[in-house]
Amino acid sequence: MLNQGMTEEYISRVAAAHFAHRRERLSQLRGPADLAARQKEVCSAVAEILGPFPERTPLNIRTIQTLEREDYDVEVLTYQSLPGVVTTANFYRPSDGAEGAPAVIAIPGHWPEGKGNAEYQRLGQLLARRGIAALIFDNIGQGERLEFYDSTLRRSWLGKQVQAEHSHLGNLLTLTGHHLGNWMLWDAIRGLDVMIEHGKVDRSKLGATGCGAGGALTRLLCCAEPRIMAAAIVADYTEPEALGGEDPEQNLIGAIARGISLLDPLCVFAPKPLLLTACSGDRATEKFNAGLAEVTRWYELAAEKGKLTSLVGDGPHGYLKDLRARAADHFAAAFDVHTERAREPAAPPEAPEVLFCTETGQVSNSLKCVSVFSYHKKAAEALPPSWPVPQNTSDAQKLQEEIRSRFLPALKLPEPGMPVKAAVESHSNDWGFNVEKGRLLIAEDLFIPYSFYAPAKGDGPGAAPTVLALHDRGIAAVSSHGPWMTGFAACGVNVMAIDVSGTGETRLQSKSDENDTYEAMLMGVESQWAARALNAGLTLFGLRVYNILRTLQHLRSRWEVEKEQISIVGVGRGALWALYAAALDSGISRVAMLRGLATYKCLVERRRHNHHFSIYLPGCLKAFDLPHVAACVAPRPLTIINAVDSRKDRCELSTMQRDYALAGAVYKTFGEAKTFRVTTTDSGPETFAAVKEALALKAREAEE
Secondary structure, X not given: OOOOOHHHHHHHHHHHHHHHHHHHHHXXXXXXXXXXXXXXXXXXXXXXXXXXXXXXXXXXXXXEEEEEEOOEEEEEEEEEEEOOXXXXXXXEEEOOOOOOOOEEEEEOOOOOOHHXXXXXXXXXXXXXXXXXXXXXXXXXXXXOOOOOEEOOOOEEOOOOOHHHHHHHHHHXXXXXXXXXXXXXXXXXXXXXXXXXXXXXXXXXXXXXXEEOHHHHHHHHHHHHOOOEEEEEEEOOOOOOOOOOOOOOOOOOOOOHHHOXXXXXXXXXXXXXXXXXXXXXXXXXXXXXXXXXXXXXXXXXXXXXXXXXXXXXXXXXXXXXXXXXXXXXXXHHHHOOOOOOOOOOOOOXXXXXXXHOOOOOOOHHHOOOOOOHHHHHHHHOOOOOOOOOOOOOHHHHHHHHXXXXXXXXXXXXXXXXXXXXXXXXXXXXXXXXXXXXXXXXXXXXXXXXXXXXXXXXXXXXXXXXXXXXXXXXXXXXXXXOOHHHHHHHHXXXXXXXXXXXXXXXXXXXOOOOOOOOOHHHHHHOHHHHHHHHHHHOOOOHHHHHHHHHHXXXXXXXXXXXXXXXXXXEEEEOHHHHHXXXXXXXXXOEEEEEEXXXXXXXXXXXXXXXXXXXXXXXXXXXXXOOOHHHHHHOOOOOOEEEEOOEOOOOOEOOHHHHHHHOHHHHHHHHHOOOHHHEEEEOOOOHHHHXXXXXXXXXXXXXXXXX
């Protein structure tokens, strides 16, 4: 396909420009003072991106049982990192029970069994036998802490992948300006408190370790928690210029645009003792070496190169035996532990259920506790902020200006750098239209494929009303819908259909054929690139709205288009693109939204939701919701047809009237109450009739 890969390349180019500035900044570092300034810069940026950590509240530590083993004990316990939110953990300690031992917090990778993972058990056993305590806890969405557990399926209803739990919850947190990484790190930070307060360990000798996704969180913890004095990171292949995008807890939204790499949190950790390791089976040697080279330079600037060590273990992805042994040596040296090197126990690891903190294996149906989802839902009850009902036209206009000032920065629209250029590729006839197909060049190597349909019948050349049709599956979904196309032709209007960036002819490239399953939406290529765009200071949603705004500029340059009669109809995600475009472009005459999401708020209110991450705008609910954007379209006609809730079920009219009360009030203030309509339909013909009414379209025969 001619334009496939274009959107990814555009986002990558934007990121590359930021990375170039970062390289220039790093090239200016000459010594410890320069490094200290860079560390302060990175630490401040990461803290701002992750957001402030919650307040410390009572840990309410509860010991379930203590397992006495040869040379070590395992205390099975729970603690509350947030009020009512229970964290399940296993605390490995030297069997002599002496106070003041060094201690390590171990963050599991993406293993469903969490703390019960055999490799992590072996790590805890080895450290404890070496005289170092270790707390291994279940991350949110793992082990005994599945957020979306189904007792019938006996697993998460999202599937078996830990990433699905993290993405499902992490997306919701994004809407309210929270960061999943913040709350997962908070579990680890409170775990340190548990070891200090409950385990009586040496607070001056605290370490952290993790493998894979746990290694990525350890990298962030090294930046966020100054009490960590030594760290071992396993199989976290972060290149200096990685775009990220795979997991919400690891992404640093906007970091790349600020000249901060995903690797940079380790800059803050220098010159504390750090072990970086890799696994040969991952075949990511180049990534590992690139990251290692940059971290090495930071330690050289700190004049402590010897405190950075590395190792590549021979085997598949995981916390391999030789890596565990090296980690134990690393922490022993960092904490000045002089016990003899210990071997891992000969006995097999414990069955995960032996280490359970709950009777059922899940906190959700065993302990009286609060899920993170419920905690977040309660925290979001006051969002979005309420707005006063305008009393006159002037108040309404000021309200619209204020709302635009809040949602415009969230879109991260690119700056127009060149006039729109059209390249016509073909002409044909279809559905009673003369069809022109081509591409609009809106930025360097960024095209919008389009199909422009002009009525084939008529008395001669002349401008006509034009409908810009936006579908989340692009041109093909519009042009193949016969009843709509013949209906538009009968009304004598032009129709413009486009493939916005990442859809249709420009759809994002995938290594495998993706389908419409929710798992594909959660963790598929589009969600990954939506996250990468965020990291690079863009939004995929805003890029698509930008496509529409530039398309409107092109339409107004065409002789066939009646400039004052350009309307928009959007379907699915296209309904939201249409809404924002109309709120920003006052030249749009009418808007019809079909099967669009009703509100962002409904997504955080229900556990089950299946809308694509590409429509999410970070922190939007702290400032506005979709009904507020709708108010900015007034007084131009706006019709919302069959709006859907979090599960894409049709919303009740009473719910829509409640949620869109402010938008209705703004229209009423302008004296145009009847031009704002919320309606439902039950059939295809009825739906198209509603669209025609919304866009004031009439068949030409009726006019004659």
